[in-house]
Amino acid sequence: MSQIHRDDFGSKMGMWLFLFTELLLFGGMFLLYAAYRFAHPAEFVLAAQRLDVTLGTINTIILLTSSLTVVLGIVALQRNSKKLSIFFLSSTLAFGLAFLVNKYFEWGAKIHHGIYPKGPELANMSDGEGLYFGLYYAMTGLHGVHIVVGMIILVFVLVQIFKNRITSDNFVRFENAGLYWHLVDIIWIFLFPLFYLIH
Amino acid sequence: MEQHDTPHKEHTNTGYGIYILVWLGLVSLTLITVSLAGFNLAGLTVVTALLIASVKSTMVINYFMHIKYESVLFKVFIAVCLIIFLVMIILTFFDLTYRPEILTK
The missing domain is CATH 1.20.5 (Single alpha-helices involved in coiled-coils or other helix-helix interfaces)
Incomplete structure (x- = not known):
């Protein structure tokens, strides 16, 4: 067994530092949301009525479950059950895909109703409602991009588990990919009530 | 810094159970926050929604992201x-x- 230098602590610390930059990226957008909602409280409530709470709730539960399967996948790998770990990780990817499919239908319905930049319905709305939908598309869109990136990273992890490059005593890359996925989950935990549950 | 070289060793004993429990908590809190939105809590709506979201995030950070054991x-x-x-x-x-x-x- 050759001695290869490995620093799992440093590796995780690096991942967390990256996550902080992500937090501030979304943080800036949440600040913008707060400022505009502060200026147009009634319009935000009115615009939010057009979102589908049921679909939003289902997507929230899908993402929470996808986060669960990532951790279960790590535990399975730690316990040397490679097959189970691959099963859990594949479920995460399936949940991620399901989330995106729901988002596609959600956005599709909005666009169909003329709610898009320069769209006929959006043109009839007040400034506050326009700002709400601008933020809605920007923030859920950026979040959606993060889901896609997270899925690509998890596919890399899956391949490395297959090839025995990520194993029960070398799984920090799996953990770091998981951290990214959980962060994306946390962002959705805040996006959901702020966009879907305003009354 | 000796203990930091193998940070994963100390938590190999955390099983599936605790994570499933946390997940159940997260799903329950989601359903609670959705049903609370149906009531008219006036100015408290945003505060309660953000409070529940913060509790959920803390659970994700502590357990799923493993910060509790880090x-x-x-x-x-x-x-x-x-x-x-x-x-x-x-x-x-x-x-x-x-x-x-x-x-x-």
């Missing part, structure tokens, strides 16, 4: 990051309260 250094870093963000929020709202004209063109 070195104290990670916790300090997260705290510093959150304090910076909090300061940004507070300063922005000072500005919005005392100069509301910045939002009306």
